[in-house]
Amino acid sequence: MRQPSNPVELEVDMLRIGEFSRLSQVTIKTLRYYDDMGLLKPAHIDRFTGYRYYTVEQLPRIHRIIALKELGLSLEQIASLVNDNLSPEQIRELLRLQQAEIRQRIQEDQARLSQVEFRLRMIEMEAQMPDIEVIVRPVPPLRALTLRTSISQEDPTANLLVLQGEIEQAMAQHHIRFASPLTEIHYSDEFQIDYQDVEIVIPVDGEQTKDVPLATAGILRLKTVPGLPMAATYIHRGDYLRQLPDVLPLLQHWIVDNGYKLCGTHRVIHHRGAFEHAEYADWIMEYQHEIAFLD
Amino acid sequence: MRQPSNPVELEVDMLRIGEFSRLSQVTIKTLRYYDDMGLLKPAHIDRFTGYRYYTVEQLPRIHRIIALKELGLSLEQIASLVNDNLSPEQIRELLRLQQAEIRQRIQEDQARLSQVEFRLRMIEMEAQMPDIEVIVRPVPPLRALTLRTSISQEDPTANLLVLQGEIEQAMAQHHIRFASPLTEIHYSDEFQIDYQDVEIVIPVDGEQTKDVPLATAGILRLKTVPGLPMAATYIHRGDYLRQLPDVLPLLQHWIVDNGYKLCGTHRVIHHRGAFEHAEYADWIMEYQHEIAFLD
DNA sequence: GCTTGACTCTCCCGTTAAGGGAGGCCGCAT
DNA sequence: ATGCGGCCTCCCTTAACGGGAGAGTCAAGC
Numbered sequence: 285m286r287q288p289s290n291p292v293e294l295e296v297d298m299l300r301i302g303e304f305s306r307l308s309q310v311t312i313k314t315l316r317y318y319d320d321m322g323l324l325k326p327a328h329i330d331r332f333t334g335y336r337y338y339t340v341e342q343l344p345r346i347h348r349i350i351a352l353k354e355l356g357l358s359l360e361q362i363a364s365l366v367n368d369n370l371s372p373e374q375i376r377e378l379l380r381l382q383q384a385e386i387r388q389r390i391q392e393d394q395a396r397l398s399q400v401e402f403r404l405r406m407i408e409m410e411a412q413m414p415d416i417e418v419i420v421r422p423v424p425p426l427r428a429l430t431l432r433t434s435i436s437q438e439d440p441t442a443n444l445l446v447l448q449g450e451i452e453q454a455m456a457q458h459h460i461r462f463a464s465p466l467t468e469i470h471y472s473d474e475f476q477i478d479y480q481d482v483e484i485v486i487p488v489d490g491e492q493t494k495d496v497p498l499a500t501a502g503i504l505r506l507k508t509v510p511g512l513p514m515a516a517t518y519i520h521r522g523d524y525l526r527q528l529p530d531v532l533p534l535l536q537h538w539i540v541d542n543g544y545k546l547c548g549t550h551r552v553i554h555h556r557g558a559f560e561h562a563e564y565a566d567w568i569m570e571y572q573h574e575i576a577f578l579d
Numbered sequence: 580m581r582q583p584s585n586p587v588e589l590e591v592d593m594l595r596i597g598e599f600s601r602l603s604q605v606t607i608k609t610l611r612y613y614d615d616m617g618l619l620k621p622a623h624i625d626r627f628t629g630y631r632y633y634t635v636e637q638l639p640r641i642h643r644i645i646a647l648k649e650l651g652l653s654l655e656q657i658a659s660l661v662n663d664n665l666s667p668e669q670i671r672e673l674l675r676l677q678q679a680e681i682r683q684r685i686q687e688d689q690a691r692l693s694q695v696e697f698r699l700r701m702i703e704m705e706a707q708m709p710d711i712e713v714i715v716r717p718v719p720p721l722r723a724l725t726l727r728t729s730i731s732q733e734d735p736t737a738n739l740l741v742l743q744g745e746i747e748q749a750m751a752q753h754h755i756r757f758a759s760p761l762t763e764i765h766y767s768d769e770f771q772i773d774y775q776d777v778e779i780v781i782p783v784d785g786e787q788t789k790d791v792p793l794a795t796a797g798i799l800r801l802k803t804v805p806g807l808p809m810a811a812t813y814i815h816r817g818d819y820l821r822q823l824p825d826v827l828p829l830l831q832h833w834i835v836d837n838g839y840k841l842c843g844t845h846r847v848i849h850h851r852g853a854f855e856h857a858e859y860a861d862w863i864m865e866y867q868h869e870i871a872f873l874d
Numbered sequence: 875g876c877t878t879g880a881c882t883c884t885c886c887c888g889t890t891a892a893g894g895g896a897g898g899c900c901g902c903a904t
Numbered sequence: 905a906t907g908c909g910g911c912c913t914c915c916c917t918t919a920a921c922g923g924g925a926g927a928g929t930c931a932a933g934c
Contacts, residue, residue: 302910306759307814307850307863309716312911317892333900334912340816340863347712347814354715355698356691359891372702379699386692390685396651397681403650404674407667417642420649421604464601519602519642521635555602568602568635595930597881607882612921628929629883654920 298328298337308346315346323349323363357382391577395420398543418518418538423551423572425511426464429486429504432471434479447484448558454504455486463489466554469509485509515551515572516544524557524567535571548574593623593632603641610641618644618658652677686872690715693838713813713833718846718867720806721759724781724799727766729774742779743853749799750781758782761849764804780804810846810867811839819852819862830866843869 305312318324319336324346326336345366352362361378364370370378431447455461467485486504518535532550539546553570556562600607613619614631619641621631640661647657656673659665665673726742750756762780781799813830827845834841848865851857 300910309714309812311893313893314891316912321891335900336911340861343814343816343863344712347714350714351712353891354691355695356688376699376702379695379702383692383695383699386688386695390688390692393651393681393685393688396649397678397685400650400674400678400681404671404678407671407674417639417646419604419642419645517604519638521638566635568638595881606922608922609920611883616920630929631882 298339301326301336301338304338304342307340308343308350310346310350318346318349318359321359321363323359323366355379355382356386391579395543395577402542416518416534416538418516418535418542420514420516420544420575423512423515423517426467426485426487426509427489427506428467428509429460429488429506430483430509431504432481432483435482436479451484451486451504452559460486460488462559463487466557466559467509468552468554470550470552512548512572512574514575514577516575517570517572519555519568519570521566521568523565524569531569531571532573535573539573539575543578544575545578546573547576550574593634596621596631596633599633599637602635603638603645605641605645613641613644613654616654616658618654618661650674650677651681686874690838690872693836697837711813711829711833713811713830713837715809715811715839715870718807718810718812721762721780721782721804722784722801723762723804724755724783724801725778725804726799727776727778730777731774746779746781746799747854755781755783757854758784761852761854762804763847763849765845765847807843807867807869809839809870809872811870812865812867814850814863814865816861816863818860819864826864826866827868830868834868834870838873839870840873841868842871845869 299307301312301315305315308315315324315336315338319326324342327339327342328337329335330337348366349362352365353359357365357378361382365375365378431451433447464487467487469483469485471481471483472479487509488506516535516539518531518538520531535550536546550571550573553572554560554567555570556566556568594602596607596610600610603610610619610631610633614621619637622634622637623632624630625632643661644657647660648654652660652673656677660670660673726746728742759782762782764778764780766776766778767774782804783801811830811834813826813833815826830845831841845866845868848867849855849862850865851861851863
């Protein structure tokens, strides 16, 4: 019936790509793509016409590929599963990895859902979008000189201003510069009345400080400040003293409203503050609060 | 201090892209991309150097963009949110759409998770991947000539074979051809002993049949067979009579094992069967069972 | 005034998993 | 002989950037 280039190879029933596509419910484009990727080579390719010929025996393989694709695996992962026959242990490993990724995505989507619902509630109430824009992201660890101290609640910047001269002097002496803005880590929660337990963090370049003996850093201690796996961050510009008492509760409120729970410490990053000699009203402060998923 | 191309425009403090990137925690690449997309144009661009200059007043805007991005909205959607100030109703609509999409994704991911867990259990038990490859997908509606009848359970194909001649004759008479393979829809569940309530579906091209009066179709009725929003499908090759009793329970078992629930009817598609005059052992049958998410 | 190093610019390519279309062969029916 | 489907390869497109090349710019140090 057909005019195959090599009759011997084609005597069993070979399917052209269209028929195989109909049987397997996979588009022709996709089959060609899988051929290129090495995921599913046709049983035979006519040397002269380039026509791809498949067999029904290849149906289970394409079905397996499609089923694995539905698990969310990449074609590359699927290729290693169906081509280089892996040990059961390697397969388990791959699946467990995928399991973790899916769980992660579900959690993120649930948080996203809470945030969309929060915005919908906001619109219902005030007929506009909310005006505090909070971003959830991880915070990387920092190499830094730090100083843990207590500062009075009444005028939180007073102690910092006293320390400022001292810090600037020490830094000039050792030719150390800020690698990123100064950060405060607040260890005590907001309800503590008199004092806040605060760590002043001066991020430094690892290269600059490796030859400065710890002792000469005086009151400052060189350490690696751990990152935060997930933090709600809000950047505020304006009068630091006036806004401080309002901003943090606002942020904390956002966190619980958007389906997260508060945990750990919070941080304030001085993007533009005393060390840049800016006016209070021009300060730019970033508030970070560590959070976690609810469940 | 600086050498701006137009001093008047630059007397307020302008930030170069690097500093704005540091303040906003958005990479330079992304800022340039948003400029190109029209999401966030720099406050000023130097005509001679092409340098982008931003202001701190643009910080809230970029933060809003990032926050919206976290909801999973596309940049295009975000652009319409922040540029063409939409009515609250339009914003609500957009958010509700997004809400539905996220909910959908969560359900799909949970199903995916069940399937990964199923495969992990399989591997634990038999140290290999399962050998029944089930694919979940929607089934489109069909334009078809149908015939609903009861067939005996003892020899399910017998009635079909009796009908076959009649059907082929009617189709030849009206010059109608299969637009896709013959399908059976099984309305009775598997525990009904004596008879199966089955609809024989002959998919036809809408163009071919629109001038064939319904009456002339004889025992066949022209209708649109509804699609299935979600079906578990399994394609089996082999002896139809021998395998039939085994395959359907296998599929149903897979469905409950993988975190779905059975619902509605099941269908059998004859990709290669009696009408193609194939041997029983060469038949290719696709089993489809309608399913739904658990919750 | 010159150099150095950090910063910025545009342009181009790569990523995933295909889909769309152009232009050209192949095979079969009339 | 002429359609017609079917099939081929090649190229472009998607979303949201990241990486890197090669060239121009800025501020400071000598």
